[in-house]
Amino acid sequence: MADKCDLCLLGLIVLSSLLTGTSGVDDAHVFISSGVNVSLSCNNDLSDCKSTSWTYSRYSSVKLIDRGIKNKDTERHERLSLESDCSLNIKNVTEEDYGYYSCSQYVNGAQQGPGAYVYLHVLHVSSSSSSSSSSSSSSSSSSQTEISPGRSVTLSCQLYSYIPCDCMSPCDYLFSSEGLELLWVNQTGVDLKTDSRYQILSSSYHCMITLTTTLLNEDANREWRCQLTRRDQLKTSVTYTVKYSDPADPASETAGLLYRVIVSIVEIAVFAAPTVILLQIICARRAGRKDSKRPEEIEMPTILQ
Known part of the structure; x- marks a missing residue:
């Protein structure tokens, strides 16, 4: 346990030097908010990125870019891309993207340049x-x-x-x-x-x-x-x-109530109109029958004898 903590302490001392910029290696701490894009720089000493590799670490290591080719087995591979200067671009950063990123370039087994190491927060x-x-x-x-x-x-x-x-x-x-x-x-x-x-x-x-x-x-x-x-x-x-989702706007509520009242009146009118027309037709027919009776068919009032 003591050896483990000593190792951690050494790591924290190195980390402090990275944060304060006193390390001889180009390391960086990038602080970014979720939902935006971020570009992590790589020390590119080559004319192209065919020998560039990016590795991501957080409790375990995953190769994101291997000699310029994107690893499609990772869940976020669609959000990753290499820029012309071999920087790693991450689109729409999420809270799951935090961790340790390292960039290295090897030609014929020999590393080109010091490499780059980035802590993404x-x-x-x-x-x-x-x-x-x-x-x-x-x-x-x-x-x-x-x-x-x-x-x-x-x-x-x-x-x-x-x-x-x-x-x-x-x-x-x-x-x-x-x-x-x-x-x-x-x-x-x-x-x-x-x-x-x-x-x-x-x-x-x-x-x-x-x-x-x-x-x-x-x-x-x-x-x-x-x-x-x-x-x-x-x-x-x-x-x-x-x-x-539903702002309290008195004017909006009044307009909405008026709209519902108008709709109700229209619905009642549409339903009642056929009934009214039918009653008018029936009354008209009855009135027509009375008018068509012959004079002799009209009952005379009984005269008291």
């Missing part, structure tokens, strides 16, 4: 809402539409990070030693911790910060932003926009 927001009678949950990187005023909503903003060490939480290390911080802010960038309407809870162990509040009518189209900073410098952010 993904910021993602999920949401859940509930009311007194029911509850629902969903995941989103930008907005939530199945909500309405009066419901309580909780937004969970998490940074997905990977460090190859079992001795401590990757988040604890990153947040304590590298000055990382997660914040919920409003549209003008004001920290929502200053507003008593919001309940903000954070956990450096899980790289997470949550926001809980009860939605108001005026929250329609309001934006809340979860942002990640490193030593007070913005690295990435995710915006959550409140979009109601």
